[in-house]
Amino acid sequence: MDVTIYHNPACGTSRNTLELIQHAGIEPTVIEYLKTPPSREQLAKMISDAGLTVRGAIREKGTPYAELGLDNTELSDDQLLDAMIETPILINRPFVITPMGTRLSRPSEVVLDILPADAFKGPFSKEDGEQILDEEGKRIV
Template sequence: MQNTDVIIYHNPRCATSRNVVGLVRAMGYEPHIIEYLKTPPTPEMLLWLANRANVSIREFLRTKEPAYKKQGLDDETLPDDVIASKMHDYPELINRPIVVCPKGVQLCRPAEKVTNLLILPEE
């Protein structure tokens, strides 16, 4: 197994998330898995992840969840810190899986996107 740190914000009920974990392991890495529904990232961490991924915090939002409209997140004028706070308070709003490694951060949907972040181990 590779010693490179790979962190996956994971939902075990999500097939895409499970596929990413499997792909990461198949590439020779043992990921550190964070079940974000049990341990949601702080608003600051969510903002850092989005910044590191070079995307808007809205890219990490699950817009089909009932909490999306209930929390008024369809309001395009909401500032990023408010969105991140709502995502922390309602972690079902966090899209997954988010993968963090030295090469960068990416929302890996579809699962195959994770291969862009990882280098195959030397034989």
């Protein structure tokens, strides 16, 4: 299965999502989006395909969101996309793209919606110990 994750290795949610994908026996294409951001067109498509608004795909915490005045509700989607491309830390993460769909995997278990359910064998717990998959690889949450 062809899977791409826009990943930030410093983010626990992103690490958990990557590990869930790998737990399914899939080695995804990993794009560290802070080093290699998506194009404006790719970003707009990911946001749309995930069923989000542009504003819903912006990361506020730990970013210059407020300093850049992005909380101004009068800003257009184009202006927000421009800010996200210019300052990639504003792109919420991780975005995952599979043949089954695109998701912003927050929380990380959202990725299960776009991976084959029968791919999981055995339990899986997040870094914080929260169990996501039971002994049979079935979703708990």
